[in-house]
Amino acid sequence: MPRALYLLALAVFAMGTSEFMLAGLVPDIAAGLDVTVGTAGMLTSAFAVGMVVGAPTMAALSRRWPPRPVLVGCVLVFTFSHVAGAITPTFAVLFGARVIAALANAGFLAVALSTATGLVAPDQKGRALAILLSGTTIATVAGVPAGALLGTALGWRATFWAIALLCVPAALGIVRGIPRRAERTSPDVGAEPSLRSELAQLASPRALVVMLLAALVNAGTFAVFTFLAPIVTGTAGLSQWWVPPALVLFGVGSFIGVTTAGRLSDQRPGATIAVGGPLLLLGWAALALLAEHPVALLGPVFSQGALAFAVGSTLIALVLYAAAGAPTMGGSYATAALNIGATVGPALGASALTTAAGNQGPVWVAVVLTAIALAMALLVIRTIVARSPEVAG
Incomplete structure (x- = not known):
């Protein structure tokens, strides 16, 4: 795999740490800015809304530009938005800073996905994606728990400062590691299609169904992950210092899941969904039922990280x-699908907190969304795993 993929993954690590770190900081932010836990949890949805809007917009605006300056510019905007978030005294400004950071993250990820898949053979998209997303999973293993510990020790603002500092080596790595004229299309795709023809890919029933399934599965994942801290401290009755270990367990599982799925998603995507989907559904139900028991809680946290990301x-x-027919916009479609889930999931999870289910409400949201996705997937499994002509050989 090209070295440039790992440099892109470094930047994804910094951005992934920022995106997911709120899972360990929601209670502190709520207390520090005098808002409810549910309101503070909506910062995750704000970030995801920016990602959904920003991914196709940034990809369309920058499709004729060389990738390197776009990627560096996005990292710099992301950095300054975290400085603003670290110094603001109001929730409204923090909310706005998160949206701006999300727009920058969306632009980066959309271009990075197109660049990454353009660096490998047409039948290795899954492996390239696994390397890129390893930055996200390592963020859940190391970055997010470290952010939670830093926030516990020095306050949540210190975590925002740490993210801003982490972006500096990420930007330098991109400048030094990404070729000035790096391609954003696979050399086997041929002449670059027009924006209109790339947007027409969204009318494909197959693309729409797969995007919907991805959004549903990720909505369930983010519903639980956003409110994992209240489950650990409120439902299981553990101290706040147990939140980082729980996040580490989820992160280690997610790293194993995305790494394993890297090859399987290229060769056996149907089997991965057919086996992993039911296990994911059963795991969310087990987590909801066992959340009151501290020892029993930690096992499902690990397994769900692996299954959800796989x-x-x-x-x-x-x-x-x-x-595949949208080489410069396809990355934005994948980013949008992921973050539509990240928008809807926390919003539904926040609403579920006020029901009789209490802190387990977000987990039951994951159960319902995963069940819907699994039922749909099993009906159309042959269609969604059909390979495009250019990778079928």
Whole structure:
């Protein structure tokens, strides 16, 4: 695999740490800015809304530009938005800073996905995606728990400062490691299609179904992950210092899941979904039922990280295959699918907190969304795993 993929993954690590770190900081932000936990949790949805809007917009605006300056510019905007978030005294400004950071993250990820898949053979999109997403999973293993510990020790603002500093080596790595004229299309795709023809890919039934499935699975994942801290401290009755270990367990599982799915999503995506989907559904139900028991809680946290990211990343890879005719915009479609889930999931999870289910409400949201996705997937499994002509050989 090209070295440039790993440099892109470094930047994804910094951005992934920022995107997911709120899972360990929601209670502190709520207390520090005098808002409810549910309101603070909506910062995750704000970030995801920016990602959904920003991914196709930034990809369309920058499709004729060389990737390197776009990627560096996005990292710099992302950095300054975190400085603003670290110094603001109001929730409204923090909310706005998160949206701006999300727009920058969306632009980066959309271009990075197109660049990454252009660096490898047409039948290796899943492996390239796995390397890129390893930055996200390592963020859940190391970055997010470290951010939670830093926030516990020095306050949540210190974590925002740390993310801003982490972006500096990421930007330098891109400048030094990404070729000035790096391609954003696979050399086997041929002449670059028009924007209109790339947007027409969204009308493909296969692309729409896979995007919907990816959004549903990721919505369930983000519903639980966003409110994992209240489950650990409120439902299981553990101290706040147990939140980082729980996040580490989820992150280690997610790293194993996305790494394993890297090859399987290219070779056996149907089997990954058919086996992993039911296990994912049963795991969410087990987590909801066992959340009150601290020892029993930690096992499902680990397994759900692995299953959620294995199934979710496989579906995201299938979005890239389904959008093979949109080489510069396909990455934005995958980004949008992922973050539509990240928008809807926390919002539904926040609403579920006020029901009789309490802190387990977000987990039951994951159960329902995963069940819907699994029922749909099993009905159309042969269609969604069909390979595009250019990778079928």
